[in-house]
Amino acid sequence: MICAKNLSVRLSGKLIVDTLSLTAKAGQVTAIVGPNGSGKTTTMKAISGEIASTGELTINGDDVRALEPWQLATRRAVLPQATTIAFPFTVREIVRMGLSTGLNNDAAHAQAIAAKALAAVDLEGFEGRFYQELSGGEQQRVQLARVLTQIWDPVLNGMPCFLMLDEPVSSLDIRHQLTIMQLARDYCTRGGGVIAVMHDLNLTAMYADHMVMMKRGKVAAAGAPAEVLTDAAMEEVFGCRMRVSGLPAAGTPFILPQTAVL
Amino acid sequence: MTAHRLRLAAGGDRTALARLVIAALAVLTVVVLLLSTATGASDASVVDVALSLVSGEPSSVLSQRDRIIVIDIRLPRALLGLLIGAALAVSGAVMQGLFRNPLADPGLIGISSGAALGAVLMIVLGGALPAALLGLVGAFALPLAAFVGGLLATLFLYRIATLHGQTSVATMLLAGLAIAALASAVTGVLIYVADDRQLRDVTFWSLGSLAGSTWPKVLTAGPVILLSLAVLPFLARGLNAITLGEATAFHMGVKVQKLKNIAIVSVAAAIGASVAVSGGIAFVGIVVPHILRMVIGPDHRYLLPAAALLGGILLLAADMFARTIVAPAELPIGIVTALAGAPFFLWVLLRHRTSTGL
Numbered sequence A: 001m002i003c004a005k006n007l008s009v010r011l012s013g014k015l016i017v018d019t020l021s022l023t024a025k026a027g028q029v030t031a032i033v034g035p036n037g038s039g040k041t042t043t044m045k046a047i048s049g050e051i052a053s054t055g056e057l058t059i060n061g062d063d064v065r066a067l068e069p070w071q072l073a074t075r076r077a078v079l080p081q082a083t084t085i086a087f088p089f090t091v092r093e094i095v096r097m098g099l100s101t102g103l104n105n106d107a108a109h110a111q112a113i114a115a116k117a118l119a120a121v122d123l124e125g126f127e128g129r130f131y132q133e134l135s136g137g138e139q140q141r142v143q144l145a146r147v148l149t150q151i152w153d154p155v156l157n158g159m160p161c162f163l164m165l166d167e168p169v170s171s172l173d174i175r176h177q178l179t180i181m182q183l184a185r186d187y188c189t190r191g192g193g194v195i196a197v198m199h200d201l202n203l204t205a206m207y208a209d210h211m212v213m214m215k216r217g218k219v220a221a222a223g224a225p226a227e228v229l230t231d232a233a234m235e236e237v238f239g240c241r242m243r244v245s246g247l248p249a250a251g252t253p254f255i256l257p258q259t260a261v262l
Numbered sequence B: 001m002t003a004h005r006l007r008l009a010a011g012g013d014r015t016a017l018a019r020l021v022i023a024a025l026a027v028l029t030v031v032v033l034l035l036s037t038a039t040g041a042s043d044a045s046v047v048d049v050a051l052s053l054v055s056g057e058p059s060s061v062l063s064q065r066d067r068i069i070v071i072d073i074r075l076p077r078a079l080l081g082l083l084i085g086a087a088l089a090v091s092g093a094v095m096q097g098l099f100r101n102p103l104a105d106p107g108l109i110g111i112s113s114g115a116a117l118g119a120v121l122m123i124v125l126g127g128a129l130p131a132a133l134l135g136l137v138g139a140f141a142l143p144l145a146a147f148v149g150g151l152l153a154t155l156f157l158y159r160i161a162t163l164h165g166q167t168s169v170a171t172m173l174l175a176g177l178a179i180a181a182l183a184s185a186v187t188g189v190l191i192y193v194a195d196d197r198q199l200r201d202v203t204f205w206s207l208g209s210l211a212g213s214t215w216p217k218v219l220t221a222g223p224v225i226l227l228s229l230a231v232l233p234f235l236a237r238g239l240n241a242i243t244l245g246e247a248t249a250f251h252m253g254v255k256v257q258k259l260k261n262i263a264i265v266s267v268a269a270a271i272g273a274s275v276a277v278s279g280g281i282a283f284v285g286i287v288v289p290h291i292l293r294m295v296i297g298p299d300h301r302y303l304l305p306a307a308a309l310l311g312g313i314l315l316l317a318a319d320m321f322a323r324t325i326v327a328p329a330e331l332p333i334g335i336v337t338a339l340a341g342a343p344f345f346l347w348v349l350l351r352h353r354t355s356t357g358l
Helices: A042-046 A069-075 A093-102 A105-120 A137-150 A174-189 A199-205 A231-238 B002-009 B015-038 B045-057 B064-099 B111-130 B131-161 B167-193 B196-205 B215-242 B246-251 B256-278 B284-296 B300-324 B333-351
Strands: A004-013 A013-026 A029-033 A054-061 A076-078 A163-165 A193-197 A211-215 A218-223
Touching: A004 A042, A013 A029, A013 A042, A013 A193, A013 A211, A013 A218, A013 B015, A013 B167, A029 A042, A029 A174, A029 A199, A029 B002, A042 A076, A042 A193, A054 A193, A069 A076, A069 B002, A069 B064, A069 B246, A069 B300, A076 A137, A076 B131, A076 B246, A093 A105, A093 A137, A093 A211, A093 B215, A105 B045, A163 A174, A174 A193, A193 B215, A211 B015, A218 A231, B015 B045, B015 B064, B015 B300, B045 B215, B045 B246, B064 B215, B064 B284, B064 B333, B111 B131, B111 B167, B131 B167, B131 B215, B167 B196, B215 B256, B215 B300, B215 B333, B300 B333
Parallel strands: A029 A193, A029 A211, A076 A163, A163 A193
Antiparallel strands: A004 A013, A004 A054, A211 A218
């Protein structure tokens, strides 16, 4: 379990995350949503241990700030929004990097895990391609495969591992959005946990077990999607007068991911 | 395109190729070392030189005169060439990994200028230092001054070019330009206060040359270079992770700040020691890693050892060229590397114009 209590982050003197509390349980997809600039990514960075913060912050009961980087790396893996690389790495070399620093360091298994991870993100046969030559969405999935290899087993020594995904589907087509969210769902089913910063509220409603809605660095609402996604919250947090589960006027097409047959 | 297909066939795994290349480079290093000690105004056969070096005893294979030329003049020069070439190429590869940019070269971004300034300051003003202090550092005074100069330049550069963990290449190159300008201005001031002997020594640094290599120079610069080069392969995995970004490297379990500190100090030491004996030799640090990345890929576990070997080979080859093309006179090696390296740098710049954000 990841537990943050009264978490605050100050960047260049400005309070970006303000006494925020959240818990992310193993077996659950926890989604952080909110308008641009509400502090979602900063919250994620603080929880991952990347940037300094004040307040309580624990992962499986241990203080995140007291753990060494390599210890943290065996308990959680982080997918950043976008990764540009200046050097000509192949897809395989990038994915294998995830294995080189985690505990999954057994050379015999490394090959198999890298292949499975690439298959999981629907990139079989991409091993020999150059990362720089891939599209944005493909690059995002290569990074996700790397992140997966870092904590391939969702449960390590009886403790759950956590995937921290910052907008994991932001540059993906609709089919791959579903693939990746399903992958996150499966990781939870197998005993791990997922924290994801999300923009797509339909996908969030479909896949999240727990939602944290942020506004100006604070938690505006938290709970199951059915409780959090209300007309009032949409207006209050996003400044958008709209109806949850409302239908558009007849004749206007609309496509919901919920209707996909997987 | 053929190379591209090869990589596809191997499923993106270039480790076997990398090992093969490193083995081939190791063999080539020995060959170039022998060639270099046998070539020159007084020609000795490669086989005779090899026999003489291996047996190590005054043999009848080489005449007494050839023996002195080979052992006391050419061998230290060749060894320094290998060491300095390795130092320049590996430092280039490490700085490029650290700055996440293929254009970061110790010569271009002002580290060599800083080191040269340190060396010049020591030559001209070193006499003013307390004798006790000079006695303490002895022959290491010059490399030490160059090291401190290089280190200060590197730290200064890193501070200026890095904001919130992101390093701006444009800022870095421009700051390097400023450091180089500052160094040459201060050197200019020092020239006014220097005496004739100091002036000659200072001029030597502005060109870069392996001429005047002696065993004492090998023994002062060699250990420093070898020690700093020995540290760097341990950073290879961390440097690989840093190419994905400093935050990502941290997420992958790398102690980023510690790695950066070790890398910067090692590079400054290697460059400082090199500059102290040979002056500034530009472009080796950019050409060698770039060629190798195209062949074996950017994985630092293989890139660093391969760069050390190829750097040594190229510098030694350039030195052979420099001292034979206008024989019996010789060109400063800095001129040879710049003539070959500058067009190469422009070509890299063109290729990477879009991806380097310049």
